[in-house]
Amino acid sequence: MEAQSIGASSPDGITRRLEAPSRRWGEKAIYLALALCAFLSVITTTAIVIALLGPAFGFFQEVSPGDFFLKTEWAPAQALFGVLPLVLGTLSVVLWGLVFAVPIGLGAAIYLSEYATPRVRRIVKPVLEVLAGIPTVAIGFFGVSLVTPLLQDIWPGEFLGGPPGFFNAGAAALCVGLMIVPIISSISDDAMRSVPSGLREGAYALGASKMRVALRVVFPASLSGTVASIVLAFSRAVGETMIVILVAGNTPNLTLNPVEPIQAMTAYIGVTATGDIATGTIEYDTVFAVGALLFAITLVANLISIRLVRKYREVYE
Amino acid sequence: MSEEFDPRTERTRLAVAGARSATMAALRDRPTGEAVRSRIFQALIMFAVSVALLGLAALLIDAFVEGEGSLSLNLLTEPTSRDADNAGFRTAILGSLWLIGGVILLVVPLGVGAAIYLEEYANRERWWNRIIELNIQNLAGVPSIVYGILGLAFIVRGPLDLGFVLAAGSMTLGLLVLPTVIIAAREAIRAVPPSIREGSLALGATQWQTVRRQVLPAAVPGILTGVILAISRAFGEAAPLLLLGAATFITADPSDPFSGDFTALPVLIYEEAKQAQPELRELAAAGIIVMLVVLLAMNSFAIWLRNRYEQKW
Amino acid sequence: MTEQERRTEAQRAGSEGDRRGLSQAIAVEQERPSKGLKRETLFELEDVAVLYDGNPAVREITFDVFKNQITALIGPSGCGKSTLIRCFNRMNDLIPSATVEGKILYHGEDLYGPKVDPVQARKLIGMVFQKPNPFPKSIYDNIAFGPRTLGMKGDMDEIVERALRRGALWDEVKDRLGDNAYGMSGGQQQRLCIARCIAVEPDVILMDEPCSALDPISTGKIEDLMMEIKDDYSIVIVTHNMQQAARVSDMTAFLIVELDASEKNRTGRIVEYDETEKIFTNPSDSRTEDYVTGKVG
Numbered sequence: 001m002e003a004q005s006i007g008a009s010s011p012d013g014i015t016r017r018l019e020a021p022s023r024r025w026g027e028k029a030i031y032l033a034l035a036l037c038a039f040l041s042v043i044t045t046t047a048i049v050i051a052l053l054g055p056a057f058g059f060f061q062e063v064s065p066g067d068f069f070l071k072t073e074w075a076p077a078q079a080l081f082g083v084l085p086l087v088l089g090t091l092s093v094v095l096w097g098l099v100f101a102v103p104i105g106l107g108a109a110i111y112l113s114e115y116a117t118p119r120v121r122r123i124v125k126p127v128l129e130v131l132a133g134i135p136t137v138a139i140g141f142f143g144v145s146l147v148t149p150l151l152q153d154i155w156p157g158e159f160l161g162g163p164p165g166f167f168n169a170g171a172a173a174l175c176v177g178l179m180i181v182p183i184i185s186s187i188s189d190d191a192m193r194s195v196p197s198g199l200r201e202g203a204y205a206l207g208a209s210k211m212r213v214a215l216r217v218v219f220p221a222s223l224s225g226t227v228a229s230i231v232l233a234f235s236r237a238v239g240e241t242m243i244v245i246l247v248a249g250n251t252p253n254l255t256l257n258p259v260e261p262i263q264a265m266t267a268y269i270g271v272t273a274t275g276d277i278a279t280g281t282i283e284y285d286t287v288f289a290v291g292a293l294l295f296a297i298t299l300v301a302n303l304i305s306i307r308l309v310r311k312y313r314e315v316y317e
Numbered sequence: 318m319s320e321e322f323d324p325r326t327e328r329t330r331l332a333v334a335g336a337r338s339a340t341m342a343a344l345r346d347r348p349t350g351e352a353v354r355s356r357i358f359q360a361l362i363m364f365a366v367s368v369a370l371l372g373l374a375a376l377l378i379d380a381f382v383e384g385e386g387s388l389s390l391n392l393l394t395e396p397t398s399r400d401a402d403n404a405g406f407r408t409a410i411l412g413s414l415w416l417i418g419g420v421i422l423l424v425v426p427l428g429v430g431a432a433i434y435l436e437e438y439a440n441r442e443r444w445w446n447r448i449i450e451l452n453i454q455n456l457a458g459v460p461s462i463v464y465g466i467l468g469l470a471f472i473v474r475g476p477l478d479l480g481f482v483l484a485a486g487s488m489t490l491g492l493l494v495l496p497t498v499i500i501a502a503r504e505a506i507r508a509v510p511p512s513i514r515e516g517s518l519a520l521g522a523t524q525w526q527t528v529r530r531q532v533l534p535a536a537v538p539g540i541l542t543g544v545i546l547a548i549s550r551a552f553g554e555a556a557p558l559l560l561l562g563a564a565t566f567i568t569a570d571p572s573d574p575f576s577g578d579f580t581a582l583p584v585l586i587y588e589e590a591k592q593a594q595p596e597l598r599e600l601a602a603a604g605i606i607v608m609l610v611v612l613l614a615m616n617s618f619a620i621w622l623r624n625r626y627e628q629k630w
Numbered sequence: 631m632t633e634q635e636r637r638t639e640a641q642r643a644g645s646e647g648d649r650r651g652l653s654q655a656i657a658v659e660q661e662r663p664s665k666g667l668k669r670e671t672l673f674e675l676e677d678v679a680v681l682y683d684g685n686p687a688v689r690e691i692t693f694d695v696f697k698n699q700i701t702a703l704i705g706p707s708g709c710g711k712s713t714l715i716r717c718f719n720r721m722n723d724l725i726p727s728a729t730v731e732g733k734i735l736y737h738g739e740d741l742y743g744p745k746v747d748p749v750q751a752r753k754l755i756g757m758v759f760q761k762p763n764p765f766p767k768s769i770y771d772n773i774a775f776g777p778r779t780l781g782m783k784g785d786m787d788e789i790v791e792r793a794l795r796r797g798a799l800w801d802e803v804k805d806r807l808g809d810n811a812y813g814m815s816g817g818q819q820q821r822l823c824i825a826r827c828i829a830v831e832p833d834v835i836l837m838d839e840p841c842s843a844l845d846p847i848s849t850g851k852i853e854d855l856m857m858e859i860k861d862d863y864s865i866v867i868v869t870h871n872m873q874q875a876a877r878v879s880d881m882t883a884f885l886i887v888e889l890d891a892s893e894k895n896r897t898g899r900i901v902e903y904d905e906t907e908k909i910f911t912n913p914s915d916s917r918t919e920d921y922v923t924g925k926v927g
Binding site: 440442515516518520523530 | 749
C-alpha cells in the first residue's frame, strides 16, 4: 500500500487530510477567465453604444434634433439633415415585407403544426430553414434579377403611379419578406406546438374542424410566441442592408409607395461609410447618427420580443 | 299596412334558396358551411407554404440559370479581374476562408468559455449574471451593419487601430456570430445530464475537472454543430465588411492578416451584382452558386457530425 | 368469531410471521463471525438539520455511525433519508438553496469546518447513486477516471483490475474493457459505479438506494458485494427495502416524516437508532414496530 493513497485501510493515527492540498488557485483563475469570456458580451454592447453615441453626440451639437427628426429632406452634402426619408424608406420595405411575410409565415406555421404529417414536416421544416441561411447578397441578386422584372411585367398599368422602376421598394420588400418568413414560421410553429394537446383534443371531441381548432384554440393560445416572432422578424428586416442596397436603391425618398426607389437607413450607412469620406466631417458623423437611430429601433424591438418569448415559455414550461 | 310585393326581398330570398340548394347539391358530402370554409382554409395555408417554398426554389433556380454560363473551374483558380472572361473568385474565396479561419480562432474559446461560465459556474440569481444573459440575447439581434460601425470605430480605428485589414474583419465578424456560438454551446452543455456531474464530483473531482473531463467531451458534437452554423453565417455576411474597407478589385492572394487589403466572396458578388454589364452580373450569379455550394457543404457536414456523434442519453 | 376479531387475529398472525421471518434472517446473519465488538466512531452527528430555503427537510438528527459497519437508514418516503446521507459527503453543498446546521464530525474533525475542502472530503467519502450513472466512456475509462483525475500513482491497468475484482465485476468484463459502459445491464452498471468508487480507495462508501432501480438478482449480487467489502470500507446505505436493511446492515436508523403545525412543511427525524437485530425483533418505539412489521407504509 503506497503512502500516497488516501487509503481506507490506512492505520489509525494518520490524520485524514480534509484540507485542500493547495489553495486551488488554478480553479479560481479558470473561474475568472471564463467569467471574462462571458463578460465580453457586456463589453461589446458598451462598445457599440459608445461607438455610436460619441459621434452622434458630436452630430447633434451641429444639427438640432428637431431638424433631424422632423425635416423631410436628406442630403448631407447640401447640409440637409432631415432623417425622415431614410426612416420612411426602411419602413416602406419593412412594412410591405411584413404584409407579405406574416400571412405566409403564419400560414406555414399553422400548416406545420396542425396539418402536416410527421413525414412532411420532417422535410418541409428544414427546407424552410434553408431559406434562413441564404446569404442576403444572394437574395438581393434575386431581387434585381428576377423580382423587379417580374413586378414590372405583371404590374397593372398605372396603379400607384405606374410600374416600378429598376430600383423600387416593392421588390426589396418582397425579398426581405421572403428572408424573414422562416423566422415567423419557425418560432410560431414552436409556439403552436407547445400548446398542450389536451386543448386541441377537447375541441376536436366537440366536433370542431381543423380550421376552427387552429384559429380558435391554437392560435390564440400561442399568441405571445407568434407576436414575438413577428417583432423579431421586424427587427431583422429593419437591420437588413444588402437587399435594400441592391434592390431598393440609394435615393432618399419620402414615400411609402412601393413602386418608388428609396434609401433605407442601413443602405445609407452601407454606401457612405465605405472609407471615402473624411473622418471628422459632419457627413461622417451622419453615419453614426443614423446608426444610433437604427440601433435604438432594433434594441426596443428585441427587448419586446425577448419579453414576449419569455412569457410564452413561462406559460407552458 | 300594404303588403306590397317587394321584388328585391323576394328576389333575394329566392336567390339564397337557390344558392343553398346548388351548394348542397354540388357538395353532397359536405353538408355544413363550416366544412367548406375549413377546406378553403386548408387550401390557403398550403398555398402559403407553397409560396415560401416556391420563392426559395425560384431564388436557387434563378441563380443557377443566370450563372451557369460562367461556371467553370476557372472560377476557383483565377483571381479577380475587371475582365469578365478571365475573372475568377480565387482571391475572394481565399479571403473568405482566411476571414472565417480568424473567426474560428476567436469564437471557439470565447464562445465556449462564456457558455461554460453561464451553465456551470454562474449563479442565476445574481444580477450581473442576468445582465450578461440579457446582453447576449440582445447582441444576437443587433443589425450586422452596426457591428460594422463597431469594428470601424474600435478595431480599424480607435484603441486597436489595426487599419483596414483582414484581422479587423475577422474580429468584427467574430463578435457578430459570437452570440450564436454561445447559445448553441449552452444548449449542448445543458444537454449533459446532471447525474454525470454528480458522479464525477462524488469521486472527488473539482468542478473544472468535471467540466473538462466529463461535460465538455460529451458536449463537443453539439458545440461543433453550433460553431459550423455560426461560421456559415459569417461566410455569407457582406454588410459589416463594407465598412471595414473590404476592397474588391484586388488580385493578390491574402498573406498577412494584419496588413494589406482584403476581400471576401459576398463582397465581390455584391460589387459585381451592382454593375451594369451583363457579363459581370453573370459572374455574380456564378459567385452565388459557388457560395451556396460551400454553404451546403458546411451545413451538411454539421448535420452529419450531429447525427454521427450525438450522444443519446 | 366476528369479522372484526378475525381481522385482528390475522393481523397478529401476520406480524408474528413477519417477525419470525425477519428474526430468521438475522439469525442467519449472526452465524457469520462478528468482527469483534469494539466500535470506533466514524461520523458523529449532533442536532443536525438540513433546510431548503429555510424549510427543514430533516431536523434533530443525533446519532453515531461506526467504522467498518453497514449502517442503514430506513423509513417511509419523504422522510429525508437521501437528504441526510448527502450531508456525509458535502453533496448538499451543490444545492444553492440548501443549508446544513448542527455538527457533523468525521473521525473527530468537523466535516463542515472552515478549513475543510469538500473536494477532499469526497475523495474519502464516496457515493453510489440510486440510478446507475456510468460515464459515457469505456468500462476501463470509467474506472480509471477517478484515479487519473486524482493523480493516483501506480499502474493504471492494475488499479482498474483491482477495482473491478473487488467490485465483483472483473470476470464479466475482463474481455471487453474497451466497450462503452452504456451497453451493460442495469445491475452491471451499478456494480461498475461501485467499482469506480472503490478505485479511488475511499474510507467510506455512501449508497443512496443503490438497488431500487434493479432486478432482484442484481440486488442480491450487490448485497453480497456489500458484505464482502464491509471489512475495508464503512458503508452507509439508504434503503426503502426493509428486508434489505435487515439482511445486510449492522446498525439501523429509523426515520419518520412529520407535518409541522401549519400542515405545510414535512420534516424528517430519527425515531430510533440501534443494532439491526434489535430494531427488527424488539424495537423500543411503537412507531418503529409499526413500520418494520408493515403496519404502516
